[in-house]
Amino acid sequence: xxxxxxxxxxxxxxxxxxxxxxxxxxxxxxxxxxxxxxxxxxxxxxxxxxxxxxxxxxxxxxxxxxxxxxxxxxxxxxxxxxxxxxxxxxxxxxxxxxxxxxxxxxxxxxxxxxxxxxxxxxxxxxxxxxxxxxxxxxxxxxxxxxxxxxxxxxxxxxxxxxxxxxxxxxxxxxxxxxxxxxxxxxxxxxxxxxxxxxxxxxxxxxxxxxxxxxxxxxxxxxxxxxxxxxxxxxxxxxxxxxxxxxxxxxxxxxxxxxxxxxxxxxxxxxxxxxxxxxxxxxxxxxxxxxxxxxxxxxxxxxxxxxxxxxxxxxxxxxxxxxxxxxxxxxxx
Amino acid sequence: xxxxxxxxxxxxxxxxxxxxxxxxxxxxxxxxxxxxxxxxxxxxxxxxxxxxxxxxxxxxxxxxxxxxxxxxxxxxxxxxxxxxxxxxxxxxxxxxxxxxxxxxxxxxxxxxxxxxxxxxxxxxxxxxxxxxxxxxxxxxxxxxxxxxxxxxxxxxxxxxxxxxxxxxxxxxxxxxxxxxxxxxxxxxxxxxxxxxxxxxxxxxxxxxxxxxxxxxxxxxxxxxxxxxxxxxxxxxxxxxxxxxxxxxxxxxx
Numbered sequence: 001x002x003x004x005x006x007x008x009x010x011x012x013x014x015x016x017x018x019x020x021x022x023x024x025x026x027x028x029x030x031x032x033x034x035x036x037x038x039x040x041x042x043x044x045x046x047x048x049x050x051x052x053x054x055x056x057x058x059x060x061x062x063x064x065x066x067x068x069x070x071x072x073x074x075x076x077x078x079x080x081x082x083x084x085x086x087x088x089x090x091x092x093x094x095x096x097x098x099x100x101x102x103x104x105x106x107x108x109x110x111x112x113x114x115x116x117x118x119x120x121x122x123x124x125x126x127x128x129x130x131x132x133x134x135x136x137x138x139x140x141x142x143x144x145x146x147x148x149x150x151x152x153x154x155x156x157x158x159x160x161x162x163x164x165x166x167x168x169x170x171x172x173x174x175x176x177x178x179x180x181x182x183x184x185x186x187x188x189x190x191x192x193x194x195x196x197x198x199x200x201x202x203x204x205x206x207x208x209x210x211x212x213x214x215x216x217x218x219x220x221x222x223x224x225x226x227x228x229x230x231x232x233x234x235x236x237x238x239x240x241x242x243x244x245x246x247x248x249x250x251x252x253x254x255x256x257x258x259x260x261x262x263x264x265x266x267x268x269x270x271x272x273x274x275x276x277x278x279x280x281x282x283x284x285x286x287x288x289x290x291x292x293x294x295x296x297x298x299x300x301x302x303x304x305x306x307x308x309x310x311x312x313x314x315x316x317x318x319x320x321x322x323x324x325x326x327x328x329x330x331x332x
Numbered sequence: 333x334x335x336x337x338x339x340x341x342x343x344x345x346x347x348x349x350x351x352x353x354x355x356x357x358x359x360x361x362x363x364x365x366x367x368x369x370x371x372x373x374x375x376x377x378x379x380x381x382x383x384x385x386x387x388x389x390x391x392x393x394x395x396x397x398x399x400x401x402x403x404x405x406x407x408x409x410x411x412x413x414x415x416x417x418x419x420x421x422x423x424x425x426x427x428x429x430x431x432x433x434x435x436x437x438x439x440x441x442x443x444x445x446x447x448x449x450x451x452x453x454x455x456x457x458x459x460x461x462x463x464x465x466x467x468x469x470x471x472x473x474x475x476x477x478x479x480x481x482x483x484x485x486x487x488x489x490x491x492x493x494x495x496x497x498x499x500x501x502x503x504x505x506x507x508x509x510x511x512x513x514x515x516x517x518x519x520x521x522x523x524x525x526x527x528x529x530x531x532x533x534x535x536x537x538x539x540x541x542x543x544x545x546x547x548x549x550x551x552x553x554x555x556x557x558x559x560x561x562x563x564x565x566x567x568x569x570x571x572x573x574x575x576x577x578x579x580x581x582x583x584x585x
Contacts, residue, residue, distance in 0.1 A: 185447060186444055191423060191425065194425075196421040201406050204410050204437045
């Protein structure tokens with residue numbers, strides 16, 4: 001009955017989705033649209049991690065823009081200043097971000113309540129200040145130029161088409177890992193923590209360990225996305241990694257559908273492409289954007305993906321019942 | 333004589349309220365034992381302290397001789413103690429079978445890394461968890477509900493699911509907090525039969541229950557709490573006729 005990505009077997013859904021996105025460049029050939037799709041894929045990687053944290057485990061982070069930024073700067077700075085290859089940057093970015101997330105997560109996730117949200121909020125602001133003030137390394141507010149283009153094992157990625165396939169490859173890999181996690185002992189433990197901490201505790205789930213684990217994993221996703229972003233745009237500035245962007249990432253999860261990986265990608269796609277579509281509204285863009293968010297929250301509180309699903313099921317049943325009435329059958 | 337679980341001078345205060353005060357209580361291995369007492373006698377607080385949800389104010393809880401008071405719930409669970417909740421704490425968005433699979437958390441190993449990569453050891457383990465959880469569902473009579481969302485079950489079945497989930501952890505001591513609350517007669521007699529079968533598996537049962545017929549029918553030993561202290565204990569017949577119990581709880585006739 002549920003439509004969202006073959007609930008019974010998400011791997012069938014994964015296969016279908018893979019074929020779909022891999023075939024997309026056959027239809028979309030415009031450079032600009034391909035570029036938007038690359039950004040959607042990069043955002044989706046962050047939002048998948050955030051959904052594991054927020055949608056599945058029920059923990060809010062308001063600092064994922066800074067993990068994204070750290071991923072970008074930790075590869076961007078050595079690339080621009082010392083011509084490090086991208087993979088070397090990744091080898092630095094991932095462990096450093098994981099360590100930082102662990103240090104934030106361990107004390108805050110032991111406590112009950114929204115301490116993680118507060119800690120990550122503060123952390124995001126601190127990181128933002130560092131990006132701005134460490135001018136000699138980061139280029140300060142005007143940004144960091146001269147980041148090398150992506151080069152993996154001797155293959156350089158220049159065109160948007162090549163980049164599309166690269167970004168999609170990483171997105172699919174992250175999606176597959178996430179599906180595996182969700183459908184495992186770990187995923188069940190995370191959902192159990194969300195459902196009832198008391199019950200998961202007495203069944204032997206080490207609550208703080210799982211919360212920290214999923215927080216670190218989601219920070220790693222964001223760092224990976226930041227690494228891709230830095231080498232795609234080859235220019236980064238602090239304005240891309242603000243508190244507002246952290247909020248936007250959370251919004252993508254909520255709008256898409258909490259606790260649905262497909263919803264996360266859907267949310268990232270909608271909220272990333274919406275500004276491009278809303279461009280016609282010029283200065284009213286923010287207003288229209290806000291109205292759309294409010295409408296979704298009022299009429300589809302379970303998120304757009306599940307909302308549309310519910311709507312289709314509703315219309316289907318309505319169609320069926322009007323059909324049976326037309327047949328003249330008695331209704332119960 | 334050593335006991336499976338015992339409390340020594342156990343106290344748990346909430347501000348000035350002495351929910352449990354200087355409680356000494358022993359649980360023998362392999363029996364169905366009940367804790368009864370009027371509302372506010374400290375029964376649920378006792379469960380919360382023993383299962384690690386609340387730390388004791390003072391005193392100690394011993395499980396198989398080891399002090400467990402103030403230890404985290406998941407550590408106590410890993411020693412073989414688990415419980416159900418009076419106000420249902422099911423994972424209501426998950427399926428019935430998934431609830432039991434979470435119950436088997438301690439009986440499986442897969443971590444973040446092995447699960448994300450879906451290594452062979454993980455899917456072998458996953459298959460084993462599925463099989464055993466299906467057996468547990470059959471044992472508790474929930475087999476045909478396996479793929480339903482837990483929150484959509486009728487209330488009585490949700491109560492049974494709490495027990496099925498707890499069985500997943502293969503406990504040595506299972507604490508049932510008012511499992512018959514809200515059940516009809518038919519469901520209660522099914523429950524009584526289920527508790528009997530759980531005991532036959534060698535699992536010690538500590539029961540908190542208001543349904544006196546059920547308590548008197550299945551208990552081999554009854555402990556009576558009043559105002560956080562044990563005022564009487566013995567076999568059901570003895571307790572039923574105890575002066576202090578009649579006065580504190582059952583009312584004078």
